[in-house]
Amino acid sequence: MHLVSAAAFLLVLGLSSPVESGKCPRVCSCDSTKLSVTCVGKNLTEIPPTIDEITVKLDLRNNNLQVLSRRAFILMPYLTHLNLQRCNINKVKEGAFRALGRLVSLNLAYNKIDILYQESFDGLSSLKELHLDHNRVEEIQPGAFAQLGFLNMLALTHNQLVYIPNMAFQGLNNIKWLRLSHNSLNNLAPEAFAGLFTLSRLSLDHNELQFFPTEAMTRLPEVTRLDMSHNPITYLGEESVSMAKLTRLYLDHMSIQDLSDLALSRAPFLSHLDLSHNQLRYLEPLSGPKELASLNLTGNPVYCNCYMRPLREWAGVGGVKLLGTCTGPPHLSDEPLQAVVPLDLRCRSRGEMLKDEFEKDDEEDTGSLPPTAKPKQKVKCPDNCDCDIESQHATCEGRGHTKVPRGFPAKTQLLDLRSNHFHYLPTNSFPGTSQVVSLHLEFCKIHQIESGAFRGMKKLFYLYLSDNDLTSLDPGAFAGAPELTYLHLEGNRLVQFPGSALALLPSLFVLHLEQNAISKLEPTGLLSSATPNLRELYLTNNTINAIAKGALDSAFLGTLHLDSNQLTEMPTHALSDAPNLEEIKLSQNSIRWVGPNAFKPISQSLKRLYMDQMGMEKMSRDALAGLGPGLRALTVRGNQLEELPDLSPLTGLEVVDLQDNPLMCDCPLLPLRRWMENVSLEVIATCGNPPEIRGQKVRDVHVFTSCPESGSAPDEKVATPSGPPKVKKTKTSLSKTPGVKARPAKPKAKLLKPTKKKPQRKPGPPKTTKNKTL
């Protein structure tokens, strides 16, 4: 509105009194029809005082103004465009632009401004574009932009911002695009972007962010495009990206080695995801985005084996276009991902793969590469190792080293030493590797790690010590590597939870301890105080038979795998110390009975519960008490269950597996049968009894037609199948049975073959304790 009336006014003015040439400052050139004044590159140290007040465009590029004082433009109230690029400006005083209520575009790029004061931009009530790029801004004071209610685009690229405080952009009520690229941002306050309700595009590329700023991003309800390229982010965990309208996400040229399949589960409308030029070797199918059209994996070391198959299949089914190529195995090397058929994605034995790698090396050594291939750069690298400067990787995999080689390039980020014969890692085994992010030491026959072995590895984030011979860990084993976040210790022979060694790892997020010989979890493990950030703990295939109360004490733990152990009862008491558990695996223990309220302590957080093959004979009717719509997955496959608790409160189930249980197909099972008919899930459950219908699907049998209609079963004792009713009494189908019928005191009919307590031969595995040889 301002603009329209200003233009009309100026038009009248222009017609009735043409601009006198005398009003044009000597060093400037003036265009009286366009009402523009240009004074470019004149070494001006102040704004010429004689500029005509009806000027609408003023171009003062390349001068030497240094300070913009208060009310510097007070005599030019009709300005709509003001260009102050490269004017050596280091300070914009509060109120400098007061009176410029019609200004639409202000260009302050390429100056030396370091602080944006609270009232620097006061008065610019019509401004739509503000260019502050290529300055030295390191501080934004609260309220700096508070008066820019019409601004659409703010460019702050190429400055020196390290941190964005809470509410920094408050007042930008119409902002569409905020450009913060090319700063040194490593931290965003949780409310950094609060109030930006109209922002649709945010550029944060070329900064120093090490983690995806999940919380700050949740304040941006309308953002559809987010550019985070060129930040040193190494992983994206579950639900990292929680942005309801996001369609385009650029995560290219980062250092991502690991991306949770649930990382984008809260970005339902994502259509384009660019993950090019990261360090991903494989990727799992992504949950969440239903409309993903393209996934760019160009420039990742994607290894096209069986781990890639789920992604390839998922992309095929969902119509997701995959960009990028395989880096191996040799026969698929350089093959576009889109062209590989799932059946070609296979895994072979490790030996075969090693052989392939050696053959490839031989080829290179004998010079059989095409002449156009780039000659290998000559770099500093230990004997019998390969160092690639460009990718910052060094490898000495499987070269028979007996001591850790020394002298890697200082910038090495990934160091692969697996399959050597180190046996023992003395103190200070890795000098000069302070930039290493990922260290592979699998299959190195290591049985001892001396205190301080990893000293100086300040950036170590991933450490792979899997498949060694460790029986214990020195409390100082990880001293000097405080950033360690992912630790792999699976496939060793640890007999105790290495609590004291972990106490030096405050950032530990994921801990793998599968296939060790840990038999007890004790409170001395001190999870919470030592590793406050531990989120995932994998203890599959140990010999755990007891979990003391307090052993799992961790407010943050979300995933706990205890499958393939020797537990004989539910660790309910210990679960109460981990109130945020989302996933628990208890499969393949020997827990025959699950009592009431077994998951009560974690009922608010639990999403996935796995209890397969435990020889479970009975679940209390209240075993799942407290669990509700939050539970997404439940499996009890391969047990000895004849009945199941009521599953109808579990309205959020996406996965349910009840197979291979000898269910007693009889009236007490009626609620289950009803529930199965009611849910949209494919639920397979088979009858184990009575014998004449053994093996038939619960869905298909007719035994329920004669059951009393009432939903609530008789009480638990009576419900224990002591006498199921006669079958085929009437032909009435379930749905037609009238809703109200008097409930009999107890099921009256007798079983056709009334003898039964336990079927003699049951399907399913033997229910004895497993043998373990570790």
Ligand SMILES: *[C@@H]1O[C@H](CO)[C@@H](O)[C@H](O)[C@H]1NC(C)=O
């Ligand atoms: C601008 O002024 C400075 C001194 O104030 C002088 O050194 C420089 O040469 C001048 N540049 C131009 C292009 O006139």
Ligand SMILES: *[C@@H]1O[C@H](CO)[C@@H](O)[C@H](O)[C@H]1NC(C)=O
């Ligand atoms: C995929 O990534 C590469 C490398 O960053 C880029 O050149 C290419 O344009 C991207 N393709 C698409 C369709 O985004």
Ligand SMILES: *[C@@H]1O[C@H](CO)[C@@H](O)[C@H](O)[C@H]1NC(C)=O
């Ligand atoms: C448990 O680990 C042993 C080796 O330590 C392995 O042979 C066995 O297959 C594993 N069992 C399961 C169920 O993973």
Ligand SMILES: *[C@@H]1O[C@H](CO)[C@@H](O)[C@H](O)[C@H]1NC(C)=O
């Ligand atoms: C079937 O679904 C309806 C609505 O979804 C629900 O009200 C009812 O309780 C369900 N019945 C059973 C047996 O789960």
